[in-house]
Amino acid sequence: MKQNTIIASCIGAIAAIILTVAITIGGELYAPLKDWLKTTFTHHWLGKSVISVAVFAVILFITKFLPVPESEERIARLISILALVAILGTFSLIGFYTYEYLIYL
């Protein structure tokens, strides 16, 4: 597997996760966004799945053909950022839904 593919997949995954978290929390706070997902994709979760895959695929495709500097250190840095984004995203979602549950209790 080429280094630029790994780098591209890291960037695509980071973007997909950030977008998923943003759309999810955004959709809960701004009803028209969630409604748009429902009407466009028949279900909001299906919409988030499709959008996250599309973002990953598009960024993977674009970044693969860009002249990004390749090195194992760069891959390592992006992978660490990806892990951090996943962990922060997890805490954000759990924290958000816990907060929503408690304030409406």
Next chain:
Amino acid sequence: MSVIFQSALLLHIILGILAMVASVTLWMVFLKRIQNFRLIKFSAGATFFLLLGSWISGGYYYLYYYGASVRSVILSGPYPWAHKIVMEAKEHIFLFLPFLAAVVFFAVLRFREGEAISPVLLRGLAILITAMTTLIVLMALGGIAISGAVRP
């Protein structure tokens, strides 16, 4: 629950558990001092494809059964937090996993027998594999909490 939804739920669980086993195997094999690259690549690939299968089967169950028949039961039962917190978090955190698994899979495909891998890259991948494995285990535990709250 019809046979098709029972099957979708069972497939989601089994594929998810197998993905968890593959991820834990990857975690253990990756962190050894002398690594078995073949097993690393196999378990990374297995984790990715099993997560995809769990995503699809779970998604089918969620879209066509859970919303219509399970969600309202949980919300009107004694444990509404099982949907409002656990399921809501789980259905979105799950979306991270195939991408994490894909990156791990792509990264380990580079490994060649006899070639040294930089310690920095090894450390980064170790952190990512640990995060991914932890999330998969949390998904499994979350699934138990959600199913246990279905009290008609």
Next chain:
Amino acid sequence: MDFYTWLVFLHIVGTVLGVGGATFAEIFIVKAMRDGIVNPEETDYLRSIYAVLRIGFFLTIISGFSFLYVYRITGNEELLYQPKLWAKLTVIVAIAVNAMLIHIRAIPLSVGSAVALVSWYTAMFLGVWRTLPFGYFEIVLTYAVIVVAAIPILTFIRKQFGVKI
């Protein structure tokens, strides 16, 4: 034999392999460490035992989650909230984390072996004692205390058998 009975059979086989494997791992570690060196033949025996342990762990995980699925589709969802079940899941996670820590040599084998032994017997005990009257925190706290106590006790027992530490 119906599906549920098959699951019980698989779960018992997995538990037997796990408990038996952990027990014999401890016995073989004691035998191997009597001269202070684990030679290649002893390493080979231990490797075989760890393979059996992994198979047992895998069988218990697969059959265990299958039980949970059966409870879900047969209207027995309340069983999924049993404190004993969640304590058992905690012990299972502890077994996996402990195995990984042994694997990467983050903890000494003497400590890891004690944790594995206590954990497997605890998981079996929780499975057998159907009417366990304690809550989750009581069970897990007791388990943690036994694990901590087991380490020096097993170290003492190993010394009696001539293990060079």
